Amino acid sequence: MPELPEVETIRIGLAKLLPGLVIQDVQHDWQKSFPNAPADAVRFMMKASVKAVHRRAKVLIIDLSSKYSLVIHLKMTGQLVYVGKKRFGAGHPNKSLAGDLPDKSTRVTVDFTDGSKLFFNDQRKFGWMRLMPKIDVTEIDIFRKVGTEPLEDDFTVERFIERLSRRERSNIKSVLLDQTIIAGVGNIYADESLWGAKIHPSTLVGDIPKAKMVALYSSLRDVLNLSIEKGGSTDRNYVDSEGKPGSYLSFANVFRKNGQPCPRCGTTIEKIKVAGRGTHICPHCQKEPK
């Protein structure tokens, strides 16, 4: 579920909430959700305080005062929700989406010494949290191979075109989803940015004229920035660090809008399959390549 804007929204929230808190205990209910966590590793978390919260691609990194970091990938249905002591229990701000915690999808609970808690929930159990020595964090595959961050200042349109051109003979949608080319784009923002640039998702990268590549670059950055501003996209599962949903989907133009009119031309939006993924297009604005 969570793509760059959702993970970044969580990071912004946690960066305000966690630093300075001291870990008292950690529990987990599913080995795959908290791998590499032998008793020893968990012991190294005790009494450590949170120093900082970072994001790279769709991965969160919580640096501790010890030599370790908590590294978290939310995959499809992961949530990372902080519940402060004052709000814990009755009156939680979002009963409908984050409910009373822990619940049946809570995989890992981190207790802090002030009585507050950080819950890692994950319905489908695809996500994970790992405790890693800081020096090893960059050795995770996704960090070794991951592409450029699309919102960094030095991610110019020239770099965008250079990176995409490494996959000239692939269709543009699968290239946008390829984390080794550009980091953080998933199905929602791939569809939205392609609609913005009027490019059919099956178009081969090498067949896209330069002007459209420039349009796609702008469209992608605009869509990601707008979504961060709106707190991300909530379909079913996504909530931010305080358990609140994001509102971007009400600004989306094509994603999950099949059957509705295209906001630009009024043609009915269709849902097709490209690169094995559900894909939303306006068949008038985004002409299928020959």
Add this chain to the structure above:
DNA sequence: CACTTGACCTGTCCGC
């Protein structure tokens, strides 16, 4: 190398 398929899981929705 490009692309597809299947796997990892649970929950929901849709049609019969």
Add this chain to the structure above:
DNA sequence: TGCGGACAGGTCAAGT
């Protein structure tokens, strides 16, 4: 109301 199948925003490995 029950049941089977398709599907869900992400990655990874293996096969063609």
